[in-house]
Amino acid sequence: MSTRTIVPFGPQHPVLPEPIHLDLVLEDEKVVDAVPKIGYIHRGLEKLVEKRDFNDYVYVIERTCGICSFMHGMGYVEAVERIFDAEIPDRAKYLRTIWAEMSRIHSHLLWLGLLADGFGFEALFYQCWRMRERVLDMFEESTGGRVIFSVNKIGGVLKDMPADMLARFVNNFNEMEKELRELTNVFLTDFSVETRLRGVGILTRDEAIDLGAAGPMMRASDIAIDTRKLGYAAYEDIDFDIITSKDCDSYARCEVRIGEIFQSIDIIRQAVSKIPDTEISIQIKGNPNGEAFARMEQPRGEAIYYVRGNGTKFLERARVRTPTFTNLTPMLKTLKGADLADVPLLVLTIDPCISCTER
Amino acid sequence: MAKVAKSPWLLHYDGSSCNGCDIEVLACLTPVYDVERFGVINTGNPKHADILLITGGINSQNKPVVEQLYSQMPSPKVVVAVGICACNGGVFKECYNILGGVDKVLPVDIYVPGCAARPNAIIDGVVKAVALLEEKRAKMDSEGGNNK
Numbered sequence: 001m002s003t004r005t006i007v008p009f010g011p012q013h014p015v016l017p018e019p020i021h022l023d024l025v026l027e028d029e030k031v032v033d034a035v036p037k038i039g040y041i042h043r044g045l046e047k048l049v050e051k052r053d054f055n056d057y058v059y060v061i062e063r064t065c066g067i068c069s070f071m072h073g074m075g076y077v078e079a080v081e082r083i084f085d086a087e088i089p090d091r092a093k094y095l096r097t098i099w100a101e102m103s104r105i106h107s108h109l110l111w112l113g114l115l116a117d118g119f120g121f122e123a124l125f126y127q128c129w130r131m132r133e134r135v136l137d138m139f140e141e142s143t144g145g146r147v148i149f150s151v152n153k154i155g156g157v158l159k160d161m162p163a164d165m166l167a168r169f170v171n172n173f174n175e176m177e178k179e180l181r182e183l184t185n186v187f188l189t190d191f192s193v194e195t196r197l198r199g200v201g202i203l204t205r206d207e208a209i210d211l212g213a214a215g216p217m218m219r220a221s222d223i224a225i226d227t228r229k230l231g232y233a234a235y236e237d238i239d240f241d242i243i244t245s246k247d248c249d250s251y252a253r254c255e256v257r258i259g260e261i262f263q264s265i266d267i268i269r270q271a272v273s274k275i276p277d278t279e280i281s282i283q284i285k286g287n288p289n290g291e292a293f294a295r296m297e298q299p300r301g302e303a304i305y306y307v308r309g310n311g312t313k314f315l316e317r318a319r320v321r322t323p324t325f326t327n328l329t330p331m332l333k334t335l336k337g338a339d340l341a342d343v344p345l346l347v348l349t350i351d352p353c354i355s356c357t358e359r
Numbered sequence: 360m361a362k363v364a365k366s367p368w369l370l371h372y373d374g375s376s377c378n379g380c381d382i383e384v385l386a387c388l389t390p391v392y393d394v395e396r397f398g399v400i401n402t403g404n405p406k407h408a409d410i411l412l413i414t415g416g417i418n419s420q421n422k423p424v425v426e427q428l429y430s431q432m433p434s435p436k437v438v439v440a441v442g443i444c445a446c447n448g449g450v451f452k453e454c455y456n457i458l459g460g461v462d463k464v465l466p467v468d469i470y471v472p473g474c475a476a477r478p479n480a481i482i483d484g485v486v487k488a489v490a491l492l493e494e495k496r497a498k499m500d501s502e503g504g505n506n507k
């Protein structure tokens with residue numbers, strides 16, 4: 001038997017966008033075990049709920065993660081709205097759907113870029129991020145912020161998008177769609193890219209279930225679960241299929257996310273064509289008393305929000321369960337047996353968001 | 360920064376940020392903002408770096424990491440705190456696990472405000488850092504440089 005070596009990986013490492021530490025147990029070049037250590041960016045923001053009133057806390061929870069900031073805000077406000085049993089205006093629901101899907105496109109493009117960087121395709125990385133900027137421009141135009149834009153409030157949304165703006169955005173996305181086809185085809189058909197992704201990091205269907213994979217990681221292992229089908233925001237009125245793949249490898253994860261980019265564009269088109277002309281928010285009076293859950297499909301998978309109020313303006317508890325946390329165990333599974341050189345890529349394929357995980 | 364003698368290399372570390380500032384730092388490196396036109400290159404190796412860009416506040420876990428990275432960088436070096444979290448703790452100031460801004464552990468030279476800090480502001484901070492780096496270098500030279 002060859003000797004075992006332990007290689008520390010992270011928290012600061014050239015290929016890691018975010019701090020996570022792994023102790024990689026190696027036999028020659030093969031990883032036989034990986035032991036994670038997290039907590040480098042733990043802030044303790046759930047506890048802050050005791051110091052910020054439930055309306056202000058929206059701004060804190062949005063900073064759980066800067067990538068899906070909007071969705072964190074949306075999950076929290078939906079949960080609080082459920083305590084109040086409040087029915088928010090339809091237009092607000094549609095606006096939330098549109099912003100959420102825009103967030104998904106920007107997040108998946110960001111990930112595709114990082115993946116390209118992960119396998120050393122610098123030009124592709126730049127192209128993905130160039131496309132992503134166009135989504136950010138639309139965020140900026142509609143809300144004023146690029147990544148954190150705080151448009152959620154309990155009872156609706158703070159800003160409206162006028163019809164001409166929506167039409168222009170749809171136009172933008174139609175244009176982007178053509179370019180994106182070309183761009184994503186590189187991921188799906190380029191020979192060198194395929195050699196890096198095909199058959200790497202297998203997570204079988206059973207393993208995905210046992211280890212509790214979430215989001216695209218799970219759907220790439222042929223499990224058709226998408227929380228959007230539960231019908232929060234305006235998803236009830238939207239027609240879409242769950243995108244899955246049977247391959248269970250890194251290529252499949254890439255394929256699923258690419259599929260979801262185009263699906264999101266389609267959802268935005270549907271939402272814009274159906275958006276009703278109502279108010280964008282309602283006034284909610286009183287303090288929350290009781291508890292509620294909300295579940296969201298974030299770009300990285302299902303996130304769960306739990307809030308409990310006691311009739312004062314400070315909530316007793318706010319809790320988030322984030323998708324990356326559940327995806328860590330499947331990631332460790334895919335690392336076992338991998339080549340050391342593939343480790344950065346495999347860590348990337350779960351689309352890790354450590355800020356969410358550690359909060 | 361009329362004339363920059365050398366291309367400054369940049370090391371980015373995510374303290375305890377929410378990612379918002381990190382992706383904006385990365386956005387600076389991509390075609391739309393492109394800091395490489397100032398000769399700035401992002402490196403992952405502290406021993407190659409001149410400018411340390413930190414996002415997010417300091418907590419007890421990452422304190423030794425940040426200190427270590429700083430001590431590994433060759434002089435002269437400039438520390439840039441990006442985002443209000445790195446400046447003073449920001450939104451998370453009152454969280455139990457946040458000790459405060461980066462200046463709790465390192466001498467911060469440049470503060471870039473914003474939540475998230477905009478790429479334009481980050482670039483402005485980096486350009487200022489480049490100028491400051493030159494100043495520090497000149498000062499070191501006049502004092503006998505690294506040979507003293």
Ligand code: SF4
Pocket residue numbers: 063066148375376377378379380381414415441442443444445449450473474475476
């Ligand atoms: S300053 Fe704001 S955007 Fe930047 S890391 Fe802190 S909370 Fe996130």
